[in-house]
Amino acid sequence: xxxxxxxxxSGVGEALxxxxxxxSIETFVxxxxxxxxxxxxxxxxxxxxxVNEKVTLIGVIYDIAVQENALTRMIARASxxxxxxxxxxxREQAFVEGSVLCLGYLDARGRAxxxxxxxxxxxxDKVLNCEDDEIRRFTSNPRFLVPILRSRAIGLSYSRLxxxxxxxxxxxxxxxxxxxxxxxxxxxxxxxxxPVELDDLLRExxxxxx
Amino acid sequence: MSEAKPFPExxxxxxxxxxxxxxxxxxxxxxxxxxxxxxxxxQTVVEGLRVGxxxxxxxxxxxxxxxxxxxxxxxxxxxxxxxxxxxxxxxxAYEASALNKVVQVKLELVSENNELRTARSVPAHFAIxxxxxxxxxxxxxxxxxxxxxxxxYLLDDKDVEVRLNLQQLTERSTGVFGRSGTGKxxxxxxxxxxxxxxxxxxxxxxxxxxxxxxxxxxxxxxxRPGLKRLSNIQDRVVVVTLDExxxxxxxxxxxxALKIGLDEIEPEDLETLRxxxxxxxAQISTIHVLPKxxxxxxxxxxxAGRGTGxxxxxxxxLFDSGQLVESTFNAIQRKLNRLLNFEFITEKSTGAVxxxxxxxxxxxxxxxxxxxxxxxxxxxxxxxxLLTRRIHDTYVMLKEEAEAQGSDDSPHLVIVVEEAHRFLDxxxxxxxxxxxxxxxxxxxxxxxxxVDQRPxxxxxxxxxxxxxxxxxxxSDEQDINAVVTGLRDSQRLRLMLASLDxxxxxxxxxxxxxxxVLVRTLDYDQSVWRAYAHSLDRLTPEEQLAKSLQMIRPQxxxxxx
Numbered sequence: 001x002x003x004x005x006x007x008x009x010s011g012v013g014e015a016l017x018x019x020x021x022x023x024s025i026e027t028f029v030x031x032x033x034x035x036x037x038x039x040x041x042x043x044x045x046x047x048x049x050x051v052n053e054k055v056t057l058i059g060v061i062y063d064i065a066v067q068e069n070a071l072t073r074m075i076a077r078a079s080x081x082x083x084x085x086x087x088x089x090x091r092e093q094a095f096v097e098g099s100v101l102c103l104g105y106l107d108a109r110g111r112a113x114x115x116x117x118x119x120x121x122x123x124x125d126k127v128l129n130c131e132d133d134e135i136r137r138f139t140s141n142p143r144f145l146v147p148i149l150r151s152r153a154i155g156l157s158y159s160r161l162x163x164x165x166x167x168x169x170x171x172x173x174x175x176x177x178x179x180x181x182x183x184x185x186x187x188x189x190x191x192x193x194x195p196v197e198l199d200d201l202l203r204e205x206x207x208x209x210x
Numbered sequence: 211m212s213e214a215k216p217f218p219e220x221x222x223x224x225x226x227x228x229x230x231x232x233x234x235x236x237x238x239x240x241x242x243x244x245x246x247x248x249x250x251x252x253q254t255v256v257e258g259l260r261v262g263x264x265x266x267x268x269x270x271x272x273x274x275x276x277x278x279x280x281x282x283x284x285x286x287x288x289x290x291x292x293x294x295x296x297x298x299x300x301x302x303a304y305e306a307s308a309l310n311k312v313v314q315v316k317l318e319l320v321s322e323n324n325e326l327r328t329a330r331s332v333p334a335h336f337a338i339x340x341x342x343x344x345x346x347x348x349x350x351x352x353x354x355x356x357x358x359x360x361x362x363y364l365l366d367d368k369d370v371e372v373r374l375n376l377q378q379l380t381e382r383s384t385g386v387f388g389r390s391g392t393g394k395x396x397x398x399x400x401x402x403x404x405x406x407x408x409x410x411x412x413x414x415x416x417x418x419x420x421x422x423x424x425x426x427x428x429x430x431x432x433x434r435p436g437l438k439r440l441s442n443i444q445d446r447v448v449v450v451t452l453d454e455x456x457x458x459x460x461x462x463x464x465x466x467a468l469k470i471g472l473d474e475i476e477p478e479d480l481e482t483l484r485x486x487x488x489x490x491x492a493q494i495s496t497i498h499v500l501p502k503x504x505x506x507x508x509x510x511x512x513x514a515g516r517g518t519g520x521x522x523x524x525x526x527x528l529f530d531s532g533q534l535v536e537s538t539f540n541a542i543q544r545k546l547n548r549l550l551n552f553e554f555i556t557e558k559s560t561g562a563v564x565x566x567x568x569x570x571x572x573x574x575x576x577x578x579x580x581x582x583x584x585x586x587x588x589x590x591x592x593x594x595x596l597l598t599r600r601i602h603d604t605y606v607m608l609k610e611e612a613e614a615q616g617s618d619d620s621p622h623l624v625i626v627v628e629e630a631h632r633f634l635d636x637x638x639x640x641x642x643x644x645x646x647x648x649x650x651x652x653x654x655x656x657x658x659x660x661v662d663q664r665p666x667x668x669x670x671x672x673x674x675x676x677x678x679x680x681x682x683x684x685s686d687e688q689d690i691n692a693v694v695t696g697l698r699d700s701q702r703l704r705l706m707l708a709s710l711d712x713x714x715x716x717x718x719x720x721x722x723x724x725x726x727v728l729v730r731t732l733d734y735d736q737s738v739w740r741a742y743a744h745s746l747d748r749l750t751p752e753e754q755l756a757k758s759l760q761m762i763r764p765q766x767x768x769x770x771x
Contacts, residue, residue, distance in 0.1 A: 180299065181299065181302055181303075181306075184299050184300075184302060184303035184306075185302070185303055185306040185307050186307075187303065188303040188304055188306065188307040188308050189306075189307035189308070192287045192307065192308050198303075199300065202299060202300045202303055203300070205299060206299045206300065209298075209299045
């Protein structure tokens with residue numbers, strides 16, 4: 001499955017075209033060479049067609065690392081105009097690693113499931129930005145937030161990830177405020193034992209709600 | 211102080227609805243005994259739901275359960291929640307998930323196979339709870355019997371009439387309770403008019419305050435028609451006065467001036483005055499011994515100081531021999547002196563009491579106006595008790611005769627008594643005929659309609675026999691307890707009573723209603739009393755003139771031609 005070209009509402013800049021380089025049931029890492037302006041964004045939903053392509057795994061990018069290579073340090077230290085061409089080439093095609101948290105998958109009938117797939121994505125499986133319609137379908141139920149809240153991989157930065165994810169998805173829903181309300185309701189239910197964190201999170205969401 | 215905002219209609223969720231689509235919440239637990247718990251939807255405004263509001267719950271098996279809200283509770287999953295300021299999103303989120311709005315619902319009825327029965331089970335978890343539809347409310351609260359009385363409207367919904375089945379109401383005794391000025395008389399008078407109009411029973415009113423006969427005093431100087439001025443029933447109402455001068459002063463007509471002969475008074479009649487006149491045990495014993503010491507028909511004359519010379523000599527001898535204690539006798543005389551010298555007390559019976567009983571036996575209703583004597587509790591208690599004792603005897607006889615003839619058409623009588631605690635106080639309830647009627651006269655077709663401000667002073671056993679209780683606002687805790695004591699769910703009913711406003715709001719419970727109902731009672735105004743008037747009387751004077759002209763016009767035109 002190839003990503004569509006052009007601007008994608010869920011991502012930034014051009015379409016993502018990555019490959020899985022490490023994976024587990026809960027998380028995976030993809031690598032890709034992208035220009036600076038097309039760097040994937042935290043909170044973007046991506047998909048991997050996996051498990052004999054019967055399901056489409058959906059995940060959210062929670063970390064991005066731009067990798068160095070042999071030239072990077074040289075160029076950084078050099079001041080010569082001679083390396084300007086090299087630098088430009090490097091910036092145009094930097095190697096980026098994206099860490100993705102699995103949120104669930106779309107089954108063979110296109111229904112959203114908010115649990116881990118039976119198997120992790122395989123090495124070199126293609127990682128693409130989700131289509132707008134897929135995002136709408138997957139986020140129509142606020143249960144998509146639960147894996148983020150329960151993930152040990154993300155740690156304390158989950159609240160920023162949640163806000164970013166909701167912000168990106170909200171723009172695709174016809175009733176933006178209703179979507180944010182349903183997310184806030186789910187968060188209040190899930191974080192009922194963590195009132196201070198809940199309140200902080202809801203305060204952040206209020207900025208989107210206004 | 212800022213003014214309270216009105217409840218938005220769409221959120222109020224307490225009125226009945228034409229459809230079954232508007233839900234309040236779902237059942238989340240509870241029991242039949244304690245009431246089921248209903249978690250309200252986020253949209254339901256909790257302030258719009260009050261104790262006593264009626265709801266329906268859809269069961270799993272097609273049955274519909276009906277009940278009323280008996281308590282309202284707020285809770286939270288976490289008391290440490292940070293209160294939102296004016297933020298709508300945070301408020302929304304907390305309301306939707308972390309905050310609980312729960313109402314406790316007492317289930318009373320279940321609709322099974324199109325019949326209303328007492329609820330003996332509960333709907334399952336997550337059963338949808340909604341407002342009553344208008345049709346359901348009418349089915350429950352508006353008796354479809356032709357012989358019914360419009361008491362008022364549901365407190366929650368002025369579009370649903372509350373109608374009492376008069377047959378059921380009069381089968382047992384009824385209590386109308388409430389502190390002064392709450393609307394007891396405005397409710398009782400049209401209720402009696404309906405009983406008379408529909409010929410459900412004859413009525414005997416002991417009218418302590420002269421309200422029921424000709425004119426009922428309203429607020430200020432307003433006057434409203436009494437039973438005798440309601441043209442549809444006036445032929446079946448007889449006004450009897452104890453105080454002719456008062457009747458004349460008030461321009462209140464009467465058929466009979468009621469006189470009580472001394473020879474009609476019995477020791478039991480005086481014993482019922484124990485509290486009112488402050489008789490002690492020795493004095494009561496003396497009253498009872500007098501008929502044995504004198505001629506049984508003459509003892510009262512001796513006591514009233516109207517004995518013959520011979521009787522006075524015998525009295526002196528009794529004092530001398532110690533058979534009577536002079537000081538005790540004199541004390542009784544002093545206490546009775548004013549009472550036995552009232553104008554309505556005569557030397558001999560005038561037959562007026564028999565006339566009253568005769569009216570009641572021949573399908574007439576009687577209002578006994580006390581005039582100025584209404585201010586004398588002793589006079590009121592004496593006359594009411596004496597008449598009732600005679601009536602009791604007559605009705606027992608009539609019923610037994612009817613039964614002997616295999617028929618069941620002996621007349622039904624409702625005795626209306628104000629300040630009922632005077633007759634039904636625990637100390638005298640066993641002695642008075644009122645106590646007997648309250649306890650056992652249902653089988654003789656005589657029941658009481660008690661109007662009282664102090665139900666706590668009425669004998670508990672008598673209270674337990676009251677079939678239907680119509681209770682306005684009460685301020686005394688003991689009175690509130692007395693009304694609900696012995697009833698199922700007394701605590702819940704207490705809450706409902708406590709929610710009543712001080713005027714024209716009543717809780718009706720018991721035999722004549724399918725479940726306890728909070729009623730906004732009708733004002734006794736033109737719209738009410740016209741229901742008891744002939745068709746011409748229902749019109750305004752201008753309308754009556756126009757109607758009369760219309761009726762005579764053809765004749766006049768014919769004559770002119």
